[in-house]
Amino acid sequence: MKVASLDRNQPHRRFNPLTGEWLLVSPQRTARPWQGEQEISSRIERPEYEPECYLCPGNERANGAQNPNYHNPYVFTNDFSALLPDTPPAIEEDDLFRAESAQGTCRVICFSSKHNLTLPDLPVSEIAKIVSVWMAETAELGQQYRWVQIFENKGAMMGSSNAHPHGQIWASRALPTVPAKEDGQQQNYMEKHKRPLLVEYLERELQFGERLVVENDHWAVLVPFWANWPFEIILLPKRHITRITDLNADETITLAQILQLILQKYDRLFNIPFPYTMGWHGAPFLVEHCDHWLLHAHAYPPLLRSAAVKKFMVGYEMLGEPQRDFTPEQAAETLRSLTSK
Ligand code: H2U
Numbered sequence: 006m007k008v009a010s011l012d013r014n015q016p017h018r019r020f021n022p023l024t025g026e027w028l029l030v031s032p033q034r035t036a037r038p039w040q041g042e043q044e045i046s047s048r049i050e051r052p053e054y055e056p057e058c059y060l061c062p063g064n065e066r067a068n069g070a071q072n073p074n075y076h077n078p079y080v081f082t083n084d085f086s087a088l089l090p091d092t093p094p095a096i097e098e099d100d101l102f103r104a105e106s107a108q109g110t111c112r113v114i115c116f117s118s119k120h121n122l123t124l125p126d127l128p129v130s131e132i133a134k135i136v137s138v139w140m141a142e143t144a145e146l147g148q149q150y151r152w153v154q155i156f157e158n159k160g161a162m163m164g165s166s167n168a169h170p171h172g173q174i175w176a177s178r179a180l181p182t183v184p185a186k187e188d189g190q191q192q193n194y195m196e197k198h199k200r201p202l203l204v205e206y207l208e209r210e211l212q213f214g215e216r217l218v219v220e221n222d223h224w225a226v227l228v229p230f231w232a233n234w235p236f237e238i239i240l241l242p243k244r245h246i247t248r249i250t251d252l253n254a255d256e257t258i259t260l261a262q263i264l265q266l267i268l269q270k271y272d273r274l275f276n277i278p279f280p281y282t283m284g285w286h287g288a289p290f291l292v293e294h295c296d297h298w299l300l301h302a303h304a305y306p307p308l309l310r311s312a313a314v315k316k317f318m319v320g321y322e323m324l325g326e327p328q329r330d331f332t333p334e335q336a337a338e339t340l341r342s343l344t345s346k
């Protein structure tokens with residue numbers, strides 16, 4: 006059966022070539038993606054500086070350390086790191102009780118000194134500084150660790166512990182599960198097709214256009230064909246770049262521009278600072294071959310229909326496979342139609 010002959014208004018499954026996993030799409034459950042509900046939740050006025058905030062300039066952190074009076078993005082080692090650099094190497098080989106010790110380090114990046122701003126509120130020049138810090142941190146940590154995970158949890162709904170604009174950087178000796186899957190899938194695709202999976206995917210998507218949300222000279226934002234989360238997106242470079250460390254000056258600026266655009270669209274969707282987990286995937290470090298990789302960012306927002314109605318990945322999703330109602334094409338159309346600020 007060809008995808009072309011498949012009726013996308015009927016229940017169907019889509020394959021995620023990046024992870025090798027399937028997803029159930031049930032568009033008949035919502036004839037229309039837009040159910041009209043639009044809560045205009047007024048933005049609560051917050052101060053630029055918050056004396057009680059652990060991340061504001063000059064303030065004391067939870068462990069007693071003091072933040073400098075920073076003006077640019079500020080990075081520090083997480084006071085409660087999930088990974089520690091000096092954990093002694095150890096392995097327990099057993100088919101049923103298998104374990105290994107884990108080495109790494111975790112850092113926090115304050116995006117701005119201003120407590121009350123979020124990424125899409127910042128001017129492009131400030132977002133570009135954050136991109137440069139992501140690049141520098143990845144370059145440094147990549148000399149020592151196989152994987153450097155840059156991410157942001159935004160909003161209390163996504164478990165962010167503090168409203169101050171910040172993200173995290175975790176570096177680990179081990180290649181974590183999700184990038185390991187993506188690595189294997191991209192490698193298999195490269196062996197079979199002699200070209201990188203995501204390079205070909207982007208080419209095809211730019212021809213189709215139906216899942217494209219926004220693009221500029223160097224970047225494109227899509228709702229991927231296999232999107233699990235209602236308004237999930239993938240951000241891809243138009244050049245074959247394997248790691249964030251390889252961006253040139255122009256690509257840094259255009260990345261800042263497209264990030265601002267898509268995140269402002271997100272804020273417009275339900276008229277709230279839009280919660281999400283967003284992060285970067287690029288080729289692992291300390292490896293021989295990485296040409297099968299294309300750098301990309303994923304954003305996974307939890308909201309479904311309004312500022313309050315969240316998509317739950319429970320039941321069938323936990324026990325069977327992820328399921329969504331309205332299609333990725335409908336989500337892309339909705340996001341495309343929204344203005345940025
Ligand atoms: P999240 O809001 O995404 O949880 O990120 C905040 C991180 O900041 C969190 O991992 C760290 C927490 O451990 N943190 C410090 O390192 N020092 C502090 O004083 C407060 C929070």
Ligand code: ZN
Nearest residue numbers: 058061120169
């Ligand atoms: Zn603050």
